[in-house]
Amino acid sequence: MEYYLYILYSKKIDRYYTGVSQNPFQRLISHNEYPKGWTKRGVPWELVFMKAFASKTEAQYWERFIKRQKKRSLIEKIIRGEFRWEK
Incomplete structure (x- = not known):
């Protein structure tokens, strides 16, 4: 099963949020329809980036990185496709 690193953006607070999920589209719905925690203040969120990884461990490695x-400049570089995914 693939795991996805995803990046959300909120125009409301002009911030990015990074997470890992097996279904980033469903996770986006959860963030917007059932807001809680840190992401609550940024609703509505939009999905601006996602990348599939073969394992949860690898996706979480990049999320932590x-x-x-x-x-912010790193996140925007990733979104533009200018980041090299090398450990």
């Missing part, structure tokens, strides 16, 4: 960087 992105979140640790804390750089």
Whole structure:
């Protein structure tokens, strides 16, 4: 089963959110229809990027990598397709 790294964007708060899911489209619906936690303040969210990985471990590795960087410029580089997915 594939796991997806996904990136959401909220125009309301002008912020990105990164997560991992087996079904990013369903996860987007959950974030928008059942808001809670950090993402609650950004509704509505839009899916701006997703990338499939063969394992949950690999998808979570990249999610943690992105979140640790804390750089909007990195996320925007990923969205534009300019990021090299190399460990």
